[in-house]
Amino acid sequence: xxxxxxxxxxxxxxxxxxxxxxxxxxxxxxxxxxxxxxxxxxxxxxxxxxxxxxxxxxxxxxxxxxxxxxxxxxxxxxxxxxxxxxxxxxxxxxxxxxxxxxxxxxxxxxxxxxxxxxxxxxxxxxxxxxxxxxxxxxxxxxxxxxxxxxxxxxxxxxxxxxxxxxxxxxxxxxxxxxxxxxxxxxxxxxxxxxxxxxxxxxxxxxxxxxxxxxxxxxxxxxxxxxxxxxxxxxxxxxxxxxxxxxxxxxxxxxxxxxxxxxxxxxxxxxxxxxxxxxxxxxxxxxxxxxxxxxxxxxx
Numbered sequence: 661x662x663x664x665x666x667x668x669x670x671x672x673x674x675x676x677x678x679x680x681x682x683x684x685x686x687x688x689x690x691x692x693x694x695x696x697x698x699x700x701x702x703x704x705x706x707x708x709x710x711x712x713x714x715x716x717x718x719x720x721x722x723x724x725x726x727x728x729x730x731x732x733x734x735x736x737x738x739x740x741x742x743x744x745x746x747x748x749x750x751x752x753x754x755x756x757x758x759x760x761x762x763x764x765x766x767x768x769x770x771x772x773x774x775x776x777x778x779x780x781x782x783x784x785x786x787x788x789x790x791x792x793x794x795x796x797x798x799x800x801x802x803x804x805x806x807x808x809x810x811x812x813x814x815x816x817x818x819x820x821x822x823x824x825x826x827x828x829x830x831x832x833x834x835x836x837x838x839x840x841x842x843x844x845x846x847x848x849x850x851x852x853x854x855x856x857x858x859x860x861x862x863x864x865x866x867x868x869x870x871x872x873x874x875x876x877x878x879x880x881x882x883x884x885x886x887x888x889x890x891x892x893x894x895x896x897x898x899x900x901x902x903x904x905x906x907x908x909x910x911x912x913x914x915x916x917x918x919x920x921x922x923x924x925x926x927x928x929x930x931x932x933x934x935x936x937x938x939x940x941x942x943x944x945x946x947x948x949x950x951x952x953x954x955x956x957x958x959x
Contacts, residue, residue, distance in 0.1 A: 665706050669760075671696035672717040675724045679735050686770070686779030690736060692728075693764040696720040698749060700757035713755040723748065737856040738763040739803050739849075742794035750796045758797050758950060765790040787811075790860065791846070795950045802951030805860055806846035812868065813840035813907070816923075818876040836923060838909035839876055841936075843867065843902065845886075848948055851896040859894060866890045879906055879936045887940025898945030906934035 673695040681688040698720070704710035727735070727745055734740040742761040749759035767790060768782040791806035821833030847863060866889040876882045887900040909926040 665703055667699075668702065668706060669697045669699045670702070670717065671698050672720040672724075675721045677725055677728045679728045681736070686777065688736070689768055689782060690738075691766040691768060691784075692738060692741070693766070694724045694742075694745070695762040696724065696745065696749070697760040697762075698753075698756050698758070700753075701755040715749075715753055715756070720749075738765040738790065738792035739794065739805060739854075739856040742792050743796070743801060743803060743852070746794045746796035746801065750798060758795065760796075761792075761794045763792045763794075765792065788864075793846070793951070797950055800949065801852065802949060803849045803852060803854075804846050804951055805849065805856070805863070806844070807864065808842075808844040810843040810845070810864070810867075811840070811907075812843060812871045813838065814872065814876075817874075820878060838923075838926060839879060839882070840907035840909060841879065841904040842907060843904055845900060845902050847890060847900040848898045848945075848951055849896060850898045850946060854896065862893060863890050863897070866893045879904060879934070880938065883936055883938050884940060887938070891940060891942050895942065897942070899939055899941040899948065901939045902937060904936045906936060908933060 675694045675696075676692070677694060678689065678691045696717075698715065701713055704712065705714045724745065727741070727748070731741065731744050734744050742763050745761045746759040749756045767785040767788075769785050771778045771781040771783055773781065788810040789808050791808060793804040793806070795802045795804075815838055816836055818837050818839035819835045820837060821835060823829075823831070823833070845863075845867065849859075867886045870886045870889040871882060874882050874885045883902050883904055887902060890900050891897055908929045910929060911921055911923060912925045912927050914921040914925060
């Protein structure tokens with residue numbers, strides 16, 4: 661029996677870096693959690709313990725911090741910051757063949773003082789986490805924007821019925837229910853010359869507006885409508901991938917107390933939950949190539 665080394669990668673996970681831009685008034689701030697993964701000519705490290713080609717994970721952490729200072733305006737958007745880091749590792753470290761930079765960006769909103777925006781005081785926005793993943797090889801760069809923990813809910817305009825049944829089916833059909841989900845979405849750009857902030861805001865608006873206005877017969881149908889709206893609004897987005905848990909709200913039986921419950925009182929159940937996932941693609945979009953995560957890691 662022969663034993664061989666399969667796919668492998670390494671890097672530094674979750675370097676927390678906060679960059680304050682003090683060269684303007686008011687101050688601006690970005691808050692990132694950066695993970696670096698490297699692939700390349702590193703077999704000797706595994707097979708012989710030869711670290712000659714091993715760029716230390718400490719050096720990747722230091723690079724993230726240094727680039728937060730050195731890269732200027734590129735740091736203001738996670739996509740451009742990730743692209744600068746990914747291209748550095750591939751272009752400047754000979755043994756690195758592929759670099760993947762994953763960034764979580766935590767938005768901050770400016771506080772007000774005496775009715776006016778304060779120049780250097782902020783409050784963390786907790787409504788979602790912005791994400792960006794940049795993958796680079798010698799010949800190409802793929803940029804994927806995203807969001808997670810975007811919790812959406814509508815109190816009506818959602819039905820679920822006429823579903824397939826078998827002997828184990830107990831779910832009662834409904835023509836009026838609460839529909840809620842914590843949206844994780846990632847979208848692949850086909851144009852690297854993008855105004856990242858404007859594009860990001862437009863995607864969130866398209867998804868949220870569609871969720872609000874779409875009369876839903878299934879969460880799957882709403883997922884598709886959200887992705888369709890994103891691609892129709894921004895043709896430079898090749899595909900959108902969603903992971904949307906169904907955050908169930910069950911009507912509480914109040915009849916033991918002599919009360920009628922007309923879809924007014926609910927129990928929010930956290931598990932188990934339905935998990936709906938899907939990809940919506942532009943029909944002429946290029947293959948995502950190395951932007952697609954390895955099996956088992958999702959994207």
